Amino acid sequence: MKLYNFEMAPNARRVRVFVAEKGLDIPMQDVDLGSRAQLNDDYMATNPMAEVPSLELDDGTIITESTAICRYLEEVFPDPPLMGRNPLEKAQVMMWDRRVEQHGFAAVAEGFRNLNPFFENRALTGPVDYEQIPALGERGKARFPQFLDMLEKRLAESEFIAGDRYSIADITALVTIDFSRTIKGEIGDRSHVQRWNEAVSSRESAQA
Amino acid sequence: MKLYNFEMAPNARRVRVFVAEKGLDIPMQDVDLGSRAQLNDDYMATNPMAEVPSLELDDGTIITESTAICRYLEEVFPDPPLMGRNPLEKAQVMMWDRRVEQHGFAAVAEGFRNLNPFFENRALTGPVDYEQIPALGERGKARFPQFLDMLEKRLAESEFIAGDRYSIADITALVTIDFSRTIKGEIGDRSHVQRWNEAVSSRESAQA
Numbered sequence: 001m002k003l004y005n006f007e008m009a010p011n012a013r014r015v016r017v018f019v020a021e022k023g024l025d026i027p028m029q030d031v032d033l034g035s036r037a038q039l040n041d042d043y044m045a046t047n048p049m050a051e052v053p054s055l056e057l058d059d060g061t062i063i064t065e066s067t068a069i070c071r072y073l074e075e076v077f078p079d080p081p082l083m084g085r086n087p088l089e090k091a092q093v094m095m096w097d098r099r100v101e102q103h104g105f106a107a108v109a110e111g112f113r114n115l116n117p118f119f120e121n122r123a124l125t126g127p128v129d130y131e132q133i134p135a136l137g138e139r140g141k142a143r144f145p146q147f148l149d150m151l152e153k154r155l156a157e158s159e160f161i162a163g164d165r166y167s168i169a170d171i172t173a174l175v176t177i178d179f180s181r182t183i184k185g186e187i188g189d190r191s192h193v194q195r196w197n198e199a200v201s202s203r204e205s206a207q208a
Numbered sequence: 209m210k211l212y213n214f215e216m217a218p219n220a221r222r223v224r225v226f227v228a229e230k231g232l233d234i235p236m237q238d239v240d241l242g243s244r245a246q247l248n249d250d251y252m253a254t255n256p257m258a259e260v261p262s263l264e265l266d267d268g269t270i271i272t273e274s275t276a277i278c279r280y281l282e283e284v285f286p287d288p289p290l291m292g293r294n295p296l297e298k299a300q301v302m303m304w305d306r307r308v309e310q311h312g313f314a315a316v317a318e319g320f321r322n323l324n325p326f327f328e329n330r331a332l333t334g335p336v337d338y339e340q341i342p343a344l345g346e347r348g349k350a351r352f353p354q355f356l357d358m359l360e361k362r363l364a365e366s367e368f369i370a371g372d373r374y375s376i377a378d379i380t381a382l383v384t385i386d387f388s389r390t391i392k393g394e395i396g397d398r399s400h401v402q403r404w405n406e407a408v409s410s411r412e413s414a415q416a
Contacts, residue, residue, distance in 0.1 A: 048361075049307065061296065068303035075295030087283030088269065095276035099257065103334075126311075128354055135341045146336055153256075 001026050002056045003069075004043070006033045010105070010179040011066040012053040013208065017171045018070045020205035022077050026055075039127065050127045067097065070168055082168050089163065096154075096162040096169035104147040104176040111140030111183035144185045147176075148193060155192035166200070174200045209234050210264045211277075212251070214241045218313070218387040219274040220261040221416065225379045226278045228413035230285050234263075247335065258335045275305065278376055290376050297371065304362075304370040304377035312355040312384040319348030319391035352393045355384075356401060363400035374408070382408045 003019070005012045005028040019026055031037050031052050038050045046062050047054045054064040055072065063069050074083045084090035113119045114137030123132045151173065154161060161169040177187065177197060187193050200206060211227070213220045213236040227234055239245050239260050246258045254270050255262045262272040263280065271277050282291045292298035321327045322345030331340045359381065362369060369377040385395065385405060395401050408414060 048358075057296075063296075063299045063303055065303045065306045068299045068306060071302050072295055072299035075298055087280055088265075088271075090283055091271045091276045091280035094279050095271055095273045098273045098276060103257075128351075130347060130351075131343075133341060133343045133347065135339075136344050139338060139341065143336075143338075150256075 001058060003028045004031050004047075004052055004054045004056070005029065006031055006052045009033055009052050010109075010175050011051070013175050013178075014066045014168075014171055015053045015055075015069050016208035017175065017205045018073065018082060018168060020208040021080065021082055021166070021171070021203075022073060024073070024077060044127065048127070049125075051125050067168070082166070082171075084162075084167065093162040093167045093169055097167075097172050099150070100147075100161065100169055100172045100176060103143065103150060105172060105179070107140045107143035107147055108176055108180045108183055108185065109140070111137050111144065112179070113137070114140065116182065141183050141185075144180055144183065145188075148185075148187060148190055151193050151196075152190040155196045160196070166203075170196075170200050171205075174206060209266060211236045212239050212255075212260055212262045212264070213237065214239055214260045217241055217260050218317075218383050219259070221383050221386075222274045222376075222379055223261045223263075223277050224416035225383065225413045226281065226290060226376060228416040229288065229290055229374070229379070229411075230281060232281070232285060252335065256335070257333075259333050275376070290374070290379075292370075292375065301370040301375045301377055305375075305380050307358070308355075308369065308377055308380045308384060311351065311358060313380060313387070315348040315351035315355055316384055316388045316391055316393065317348070319345050319352065320387070321345070322348065324390070349391050349393075352388055352391065353396075356393075356395060356398055359401050359404075360398040363404045368404070374411075378404075378408050379413075382414060 003015065003026050005016065031043055033052060037043060038052055044050055047064050049064060051064055053066060053069060054062050055069045056062055063072055084093040113123050114132045114134060119132060121129050121131060123130045160166050161173055187197060211223065211234050213224065239251055241260060245251060246260055252258055254264065255272050257272060259272055261274060261277060262270050263277045264270055271280055292301040321331050322340045322342060327340060329337050329339060331338045368374050369381055395405060
């Protein structure tokens with residue numbers, strides 16, 4: 001296996017943290033998004049969506065989409081379980097992972113990509129150029145505190161986001177909160193989010 | 209079990225088609241999004257995200273997010289499999305389902321919710337009101353043909369979207385294409401998408 005990676009790409013970090021929690025050692029090859037190497041013909045031949053990360057299996061099969069890569073790794077390397085151990089847990093982990101992704105990760109990404117001059121004309125990932133929409137960037141920034149409020153309420157009643165065990169939903173939320181530096185996001189005085197953030201950030205996997 | 213449903217909500221239809229393909233008979237209770245019943249205290253008490261569909265289990269547990277509901281049903285009622293039969297299939301089904309969702313479903317939803325007067329001040333689902341962003345609506349409309357081109361390329365090499373078997377990715381794409389009427393989307397002369405669309409639309413589940 002080989003993971004196509006870029007250090008600063010938050011979706012790549014989701015997979016790296018997942019791999020670290022599994023205790024796996026997967027070779028990585030960097031795709032320099034800074035110089036837009038994901039749009040090179042060589043990379044597009046393996047991944048026409050021009051997105052990072054992607055996982056290449058030993059037979060050359062490519063899996064893209066960070067949660068699909070994680071799903072594959074969860075099936076092949078089930079311990080420790082990071083996506084639930086029974087039908088209800090599996091559904092609840094997925095539910096929370098998607099809530100974090102839609103209300104948190106997507107909001108930060110919309111803020112960052114629509115307001116930062118680096119992404120001029122590149123407001124979406126992928127092979128097609130799209131103009132930035134400043135109003136969408138501002139909406140992303142406005143949504144982020146709502147996301148933190150959702151987390152605060154949840155973490156007041158639960159040790160981890162999807163329940164009493166660390167899961168992929170915690171990984172997505174950790175990456176989202178670190179990614180929110182790009183839009184000057186702050187946890188503020190949300191004490192449950194603070195408690196949780198210290199716990200997940202101090203795991204060795206958070207360095208990945 | 210009970211499914212909170214709204215006939216015209218595309219995410220609810222994804223679950224209804226999935227349930228029909230499984231041959232299940234799950235009681236449904238309508239939540240009238242037309243009169244914004246999802247924002248009532250009663251419904252918000254069960255689902256603070258104020259989204260439809262949600263699945264209530266017999267012990268009162270609520271699962272939201274359409275793909276998380278499908279994941280639960282897939283685990284409890286594995287036949288016929290709609291989310292893959294082995295690790296690679298499971299990952300590939302998820303990869304394609306997400307591609308369809310991000311590049312197709314989301315584009316149509318952005319177009320519809322940001323351009324239709326009914327959604328004035330309600331450009332996002334959920335309890336918080338957000339203004340429409342017309343430029344985002346236009347971008348959604350512009351992205352839809354790109355999504356169809358992706359499907360056309362894929363369906364030139366594959367009978368169904370995730371491979372040689374019908375899966376949840378076909379359900380998401382079917383619902384997306386029907387939903388695209390709201391932005392005047394058209395398959396046009398994409399012959400592989402036409403062939404596939406006729407096949408999946410003629411399944412009994414498409415009536416759900």
